[in-house]
Amino acid sequence: MPASSAASAVLAGLDGIRAEQEELYRSVHQHPELSHQEHRTAAAVTDVLQKAGFQVETEVGGTGVVGVLTNGDGPSVLLRADMDALPVREETGLPYASTATSGDVAVMHACGHDVHVACLLGAARLFAAARDAWSGTLTVLFQPAEETGDGARGMIDDGLAKMVPGVDVALAQHVMAFPAGRVGTHPGPVLSAADSMRITVHGRGAHGSMPQAAVDPVVLAAMIVVRLQTVVAREVPPTETAVLTVGSIQAGTKSNVIPDSAQLQLNLRTYNDSTRETMLGAIRRIVTAECQASGSPREPEFELFDRFPLTDNDTATTQRVATAFTEFFGDHAEAIEQQSASEDFSDIPRALGVPYTYWCIGGIDPDVYRRAQEAGRVTQDIPVNHSATFAPVLQPTLTTGTQALVVAALAWLAR
Numbered sequence: 559m560p561a562s563s564a565a566s567a568v569l570a571g572l573d574g575i576r577a578e579q580e581e582l583y584r585s586v587h588q589h590p591e592l593s594h595q596e597h598r599t600a601a602a603v604t605d606v607l608q609k610a611g612f613q614v615e616t617e618v619g620g621t622g623v624v625g626v627l628t629n630g631d632g633p634s635v636l637l638r639a640d641m642d643a644l645p646v647r648e649e650t651g652l653p654y655a656s657t658a659t660s661g662d663v664a665v666m667h668a669c670g671h672d673v674h675v676a677c678l679l680g681a682a683r684l685f686a687a688a689r690d691a692w693s694g695t696l697t698v699l700f701q702p703a704e705e706t707g708d709g710a711r712g713m714i715d716d717g718l719a720k721m722v723p724g725v726d727v728a729l730a731q732h733v734m735a736f737p738a739g740r741v742g743t744h745p746g747p748v749l750s751a752a753d754s755m756r757i758t759v760h761g762r763g764a765h766g767s768m769p770q771a772a773v774d775p776v777v778l779a780a781m782i783v784v785r786l787q788t789v790v791a792r793e794v795p796p797t798e799t800a801v802l803t804v805g806s807i808q809a810g811t812k813s814n815v816i817p818d819s820a821q822l823q824l825n826l827r828t829y830n831d832s833t834r835e836t837m838l839g840a841i842r843r844i845v846t847a848e849c850q851a852s853g854s855p856r857e858p859e860f861e862l863f864d865r866f867p868l869t870d871n872d873t874a875t876t877q878r879v880a881t882a883f884t885e886f887f888g889d890h891a892e893a894i895e896q897q898s899a900s901e902d903f904s905d906i907p908r909a910l911g912v913p914y915t916y917w918c919i920g921g922i923d924p925d926v927y928r929r930a931q932e933a934g935r936v937t938q939d940i941p942v943n944h945s946a947t948f949a950p951v952l953q954p955t956l957t958t959g960t961q962a963l964v965v966a967a968l969a970w971l972a973r
């Protein structure tokens with residue numbers, strides 16, 4: 559069976575599950591859970607997968623869920639969705655808006671991971687109900703804690719590779735602020751790697767009137783900030799894109815006290831592992847040398863946190879998915895630009911040693927988007943991910959996201 563007729567066969571069941579899929583979406587949206595706390599969501603996922611006949615592993619890396627459906631010989635495809643929400647107070651005005659809190663923090667599915675969960679569960683049910691149309695193994699992976707960048711790694715550390723032997727390819731998608739009904743692919747680096755770094759530099763405190771008795775960490779930190787501006791300008795090739803931001807600098811309490819240390823917080827974005835290593839090395843070198851230049855009494859301390867890997871779509875894999883999308887979606891399939899956001903999905907295929915691709919689906923009402931575009935007000939009027947007013951339109955977003963997962967997986971699994 560060619561992939562297109564396999565897609566028709568698998569997607570034939572979509573009308574029959576649509577109402578339940580929308581209901582599940584609204585329920586997940588109304589009950590968002592912060593990173594590592596996705597218990598209710600994981601239970602809902604487990605329930606659907608078990609009923610559909612998947613072999614299910616729960617509590618993988620905390621709240622992660624893995625479902626495996628074996629259907630004869632053939633390739634093995636892994637589809638991934640993330641499940642966590644954000645500490646954002648929802649202001650969408652939707653009838654199913656979240657009023658959930660965690661402690662005294664309001665919680666919202668402001669990144670659309672509820673869309674990812676609903677679409678992947680829909681696709682899982684469709685594959686389970688249409689086993690004649692495909693052959694191979696389908697793994698559906700529901701990951702916790704994407705927003706904190708450590709959910710994928712948690713599942714890997716908990717033995718994910720042993721639960722999903724023989725995976726050939728890993729696929730994932732994200733809903734974004736472009737017109738619903740559209741899908742976008744991009745070969746090569748599509749999302750940046752991100753690193754945050756906390757640096758503590760040491761001086762020697764003294765009275766503000768006696769600088770000769772001090773090693774002033776404020777001046778030292780200021781020198782470091784200025785010198786760090788040369789990293790992207792002078793050490794990264796002009797053909798590369800990179801960002802180095804010093805987002806925080808803290809020292810001292812009072813005008814006439816020279817403090818004994820200063821702390822800087824940096825954020826880095828890179829699209830290339832070698833650029834990332836170049837920048838991390840340059841930062842250490844500059845900070846260490848500036849400390850030495852100031853006569854700092856102790857070595858500086860470096861701490862990396864909130865690290866996200868580079869999402870670097872495999873070219874052949876992306877081409878295979880893009881071809882399947884064009885065949886199915888026609889001119890609603892498009893090529894998209896590199897995005898500046900970051901994701902931890904690629905930790906999974908990297909740990910399994912398999913190629914991957916990560917695509918985007920639109921989530922904005924096409925009419926609303928067109929009007930904003932005509933008025934030249936897309937940036938002002940269309941809420942983006944992580945904003946309190948980010949509200950993916952239910953349809954065609956859920957249908958498109960489900961179709962995209964099915965069509966992409968069938969590029970390997972079609973009988």
Ligand code: ZN
Nearest residue numbers: 669705943944
């Ligand atoms: Zn996000």
Ligand code: ZN
Nearest residue numbers: 669671704732
């Ligand atoms: Zn997200």
